Amino acid sequence: EIVDDKVDNLKITINKNGQASERTARITVSATGFDDVDIHVTQAWTPSISADKPYLLLNNENLEFTLKITSNVDYEMELPDWVMKKGSQPDGTYSFELNAISPGERMGNIIIKAKDENFTTKVTVPVIHRERIKKIASWLFDDPSDLTKPTVGKALEMVRNVAYNPDAQFTSVNGPTVSNKAVRIPLNCHFVADHGIIPKEGENNISEYTLFFEFKIPAIGRFYSFFQTALNNEGDGEIFIRSTDPATIGVGATGYAGDVKPGKWYRLYLSFKPGDVKFFMNGELFHTSTTADTRFRLDSAGVILCGGPWAKKDDNEFDVAEISIWNGALTEQDMKELEGVE
Template sequence: MKRISIFTLFFILVCNTVFYSQAPERKGWWKFDNADSPLKAEVGYGNDLELVGTHQVVDGPDVNNNAVKIGAGSRYKMFHGIAPNGGGTKVNEYTLEFDFRVSVFAGWHCFFQTDPTNGSDGDCFINTSGSIGVWATGYSPHPININEWYKLVVSVKNGTQYKYYLDGQLFHDGTIQAIDSRFSLDSLLLVFADEDGEDGEIECAELAIWDRVLTSAEIFSLGSFHDIDTTSPNSPGDLVVVPGTYQNLILWTDVPGEDGEVYDIYYSEKPITDIAQAEILKLGVAENLQNVEQILRSAVTDQDLTYYYAVLCKDYAGNYSTPAYLNTPTTNKGKGVPTIAKTAPVNFIADGDLTEWTNVPEIRILRSEGTGFDAPSGLHDGDADYSVIAYLAVDNDNLYFAADVTDDIYSWKQRDDPWMNDAINFYIGLFDSHTTNFSVYKRGATPHYQILFDEEKVTTGYSDSLLFPGTNYFFGQKALTPGYLIEAKISFIDLAQKRNFDYGGDKDSVFHPVEGMKIPIDFSCNDADASGERELVFCYSPYNEDQSWIYPSRWLWTWIGNKMNVDPNGIGEGLVAANYRLEQNYPNPFNPSTKITYSLQNPELVTLKVFDVLGREVSTLINQYQTAGSHTVNFNAANLPSGIYFYKIKAGSFQNIKKLMLLK
């Protein structure tokens, strides 16, 4: 049975206005129905496509609807006519539509390439498993089927969003890209192009481009080739937990009758009545696996951990089931792990003398101790060949990092790919991750960082310089034993503001550490020996496998200080609030951004979301544990149409809704 929520009805009643969506105006449009001139643009919609190579006209998805079939080595040249936009010198805001099908997954298939010379890798693929995306944005969690028609929409605003929709529904919320980066457009876009043969045969019945991002409602209005499913699946069954040594194995039974569904697993120290209050163990577990291993870690020493569990099903269309709860607790021992020191090393000097780190926990990354793991194909002869002892500390304003690296042969040279030298990639999420888990890198209030330490400098994302050798950075070889030493002091303000200084999206929040915060971390330690090329990626997380630079879900975690939860009596930013309160946004009406302020009487898990008048979520502004006090968040609606919207806060038992108006 199709259902409409009380929340949606509330919006409709409050607004007393009905908005109807219609297909948005295209900048370029090609339907391939003219068999004699298939590459002609629809009248009034841009320039004709130009063919490089060969193609053929074939039957499309409907009677009197043609398509084109184009294979490896051939491509179309699209002169789209869109002026530079999105705050850069290139086209940073656009939407592409492809009505397509493929017949095999034997190779890769490419939708487009932004390099007009065809000298680079493609920028949107179907991989050999049938998932859609590219490593930089991540791939869709579900594969497509061969010999079926689909409508793919890729809606991009660099600095703000990179979203994939399939048949009118959000398919993958990808990693946001920087302004004027690889994913911005020149005046020429290559369609179905790849420089090294990863552009296998594909059929296309319609192609279109817009000079802006489309809303979810506009994308829905474009139609689909498959019925849109709005029916929730049944709950998973037979949820049980099997304790092991420093781990729990969670098992369940998949929902019968579903195909392509995934499962989300949650846990909590308290009985779970609302998964929003629980911690995320694993998202998007594929069908038929029916189990997840939970590593049990505790701060500093081995401790008993007691958890409750829940699992829910998300079907192929994105509908969620009611969770299956296991509210009989499971107690098992957690392995004590080193934490981030909550105070700075005494008398810190970046000089390669690590004596001031004596009271900071050692993060020992050694294969012999089972705390270091080789990525696939690595050459590793043991701890004397390569091992790392690292240290982490914070104060109110800075992150402190040190490493004592044992490396039998040190190798470094100037190069564009510094991770191929002897260097350390350090990954950290500067937010409390108790109720937040991401499969892709995020920015804003929950930023992920990959920080590279090498002989030349400290960088984030391999490009933005944080530190050079000097007062706050030391990188040098040991005097008496093989290897090298690192010491660094990095300002939280610099981390937030120096990364992609021209980035047009929400800037990273400046981190304010609090003891008990759960912090995502990992290391990929690069070992380049006599060959001068990297021979080993040595990892802290057993799940890394040289993939942590793409997927934060593969990282481990630790805590700040010796506590595993933030003190509920802790005080956050601003003054202590006398009660809970949601303020009216200001300015209102607004264009394109406005500020929303709210107050928390006690520390709470806070969600703050924005919805349109039909109850569809358009933005999640906050979804994290926050301390008591006053908080302010910025809402940028540059990618939304004018109209009435609503913002809803939920913090513990406190809920409130207010209306805001966007006028462009």
């Protein structure tokens, strides 16, 4: 560009060097009656690496992501051990995936750096994978034609002890309100649920969870089992209503509390965390235990609900309007939000 009002009236503009080497050019200035003037230009270069995202925030509903890398040097990537590369495109776009986690958080960095050790150029992209406690399975039993239908998660499996009672049937009954139905669990029968909870890293079973039952019993003086962790249905149930007056809730490892009356609907939350077990009735905390007994750990394949071992001949049928499962141990603050208690 010729700048007429300046003594140094030739302005030369060059583009950024995106190559991985110096580049040179010769500019020839010609004028009538004068010898040509050659101007030699040498442009250095700077190693450059960039990513299209400054950070990544992920959860269990978002387990895949992409990252586009632009660079003028050969590079390599270092990934957290829980991030896996799936593929890449010619334009530098990479796809990644990771596995779901139990409630909590893990953090790491994707580091993209030059392969040549003489270059210190690198980019760090923080990766945060965060999962909150949430309801992951729920059944309301409002459809009499399908008493295993889920509102969240997977369908239940009905299990009948036909050897004990060949005519045992799960039946639809009235629930706690006119718009709400319930299911009557027959004697010596139960549901099996695929709860969908992911074990904590390094664990094979699930140690932290919450079970919810909206239930009604017809009489006291009988046992009513809420759940069983042994999928072979051997041994005692984990938490049940005892055949006493008053009818209390618990098991030997937790102790017993409460006073369940027949013919009345209750909303029971059983919150489990090793060393911190809480029972809530209608949103109110009514029992705690410091037990860390491994009997309460759920099998990753599922859990037996509303039933116990076949040998219990003193059990009784009862009505259930809702069963829900959370993938973590709910707290008193959670009860305030869920049940509206002060």
